[in-house]
Amino acid sequence: MLLRLVPRVRPWRTGAVVLPLLAILVTLVVSSGVVLADGVNPLRVFVEIFVEPFRSRFSFLEVLVSATPLLLTGTAVTIAFRSGYYNIGAEGQLLAGAICAAGIGPHLESWPVPTGIVAMTIAGAVGGMAWALVPALLRTKFHIDEVVTTLLLNPTATLLVAGLLNGPWRNPETGFNESPRIVAAAEFMKIVDRSRLNFGFIIALVIVTLAGLVLHRSVLGIKFRAVGLSREGARFAGLPVEGLLMRAALASGGVAGVAGACLVGGIQYRLTEGISGGLGYTGIIVSTLGGIHVAGAACAALLLAVVNVGSSSANRVFGIPAQLGDVIAGTLLMVTVALLLFRKYRFVLRSKL
Numbered sequence: 001m002l003l004r005l006v007p008r009v010r011p012w013r014t015g016a017v018v019l020p021l022l023a024i025l026v027t028l029v030v031s032s033g034v035v036l037a038d039g040v041n042p043l044r045v046f047v048e049i050f051v052e053p054f055r056s057r058f059s060f061l062e063v064l065v066s067a068t069p070l071l072l073t074g075t076a077v078t079i080a081f082r083s084g085y086y087n088i089g090a091e092g093q094l095l096a097g098a099i100c101a102a103g104i105g106p107h108l109e110s111w112p113v114p115t116g117i118v119a120m121t122i123a124g125a126v127g128g129m130a131w132a133l134v135p136a137l138l139r140t141k142f143h144i145d146e147v148v149t150t151l152l153l154n155p156t157a158t159l160l161v162a163g164l165l166n167g168p169w170r171n172p173e174t175g176f177n178e179s180p181r182i183v184a185a186a187e188f189m190k191i192v193d194r195s196r197l198n199f200g201f202i203i204a205l206v207i208v209t210l211a212g213l214v215l216h217r218s219v220l221g222i223k224f225r226a227v228g229l230s231r232e233g234a235r236f237a238g239l240p241v242e243g244l245l246m247r248a249a250l251a252s253g254g255v256a257g258v259a260g261a262c263l264v265g266g267i268q269y270r271l272t273e274g275i276s277g278g279l280g281y282t283g284i285i286v287s288t289l290g291g292i293h294v295a296g297a298a299c300a301a302l303l304l305a306v307v308n309v310g311s312s313s314a315n316r317v318f319g320i321p322a323q324l325g326d327v328i329a330g331t332l333l334m335v336t337v338a339l340l341l342f343r344k345y346r347f348v349l350r351s352k353l
Contacts, residue, residue, distance in 0.1 A: 049310030067305035071204040072259035073283025074297035083248035084228035089150030091280025092157035093128040097257025100127030102271035105182025116185035128257015136249035140242040179271040188266035200262030212294035
């Protein structure tokens with residue numbers, strides 16, 4: 001081979017910007033094959049996907065609606081990953097938060113609207129933290145790999161939702177497998193008339209801002225980063241590694257749980273079996289594309305929200321499968337993970353070794 005990978009003497013600082021842009025470019029090239037196979041001009045499809053969402057007020061607001069849970073799940077994964085705790089369970093934690101929010105939502109009829117929203121948000125956070133607690137304890141107390149435990153709890157949460165909706169929570173009025181509708185006091189108020197954009201978006205922005213300040217501008221964030229870079233080094237420096245991992249795990253689960261509460265309180269108004277649609281897994285894509293940085297994850301969440309809305313528009317206009325957005329998101333994750341290698345390594349000619 002003429003080329004060989006060697007470690008970089010210094011980290012590639014501009015790689016945090018260059019690599020995500022390169023990942024997007026490669027993803028578009030790869031996705032073009034799927035579009036061409038359907039007999040449509042890829043350029044026209046990509047213009048529809050990335051430009052159409054900004055042509056009308058309704059489409060733009062739908063982008064913000066779609067971005068709300070992605071901002072939260074992406075931030076949740078970023079908190080964990082940056083601390084060296086590999087939480088793959090944001091999907092289950094989101095569902096746990098949705099369960100708790102849907103559980104208290106129908107019983108808040110005597111509460112004023114602001115406190116009802118607070119109660120729903122807290123319930124979602126508590127549910128997500130509770131679902132994240134067992135893997136965190138297994139990791140910190142028994143050193144069991146959190147990747148496996150958090151991942152396995154995702155289908156468990158899905159089955160729990162299905163069990164509730166086909167059993168005690170089946171809607172008594174309609175007989176459908178959905179929970180009773182939450183009361184008006186628990187519904188997240190709309191922040192723009194004649195749209196689905198609700199107070200959940202404001203909650204997401206607040207949480208993203210607070211998470212960014214904590215992770216990137218506080219002593220606690222520095223400790224999280226130290227543990228993420230080297231647990232043994234952090235332990236040698238006297239940091240309580242297990243305690244910090246526990247905090248990161250619970251904070252990550254809590255934020256993911258709030259995403260579930262926002263879906264129940266602002267969009268669905270009840271618990272349904274398809275309420276998540278894989279948003280917890282998409283949070284991993286968001287965080288990875290964003291370079292495990294809160295601001296980067298926020299930008300990635302908005303990008304994927306544009307893809308979601310634009311793909312639906314392209315489906316209507318060109319008749320291509322609506323799953324094109326999922327194809328783009330999945331390809332983007334694989335390409336991004338592959339390209340992240342070049343932040344610490346570079347190609348050199350064998351003759352220069």
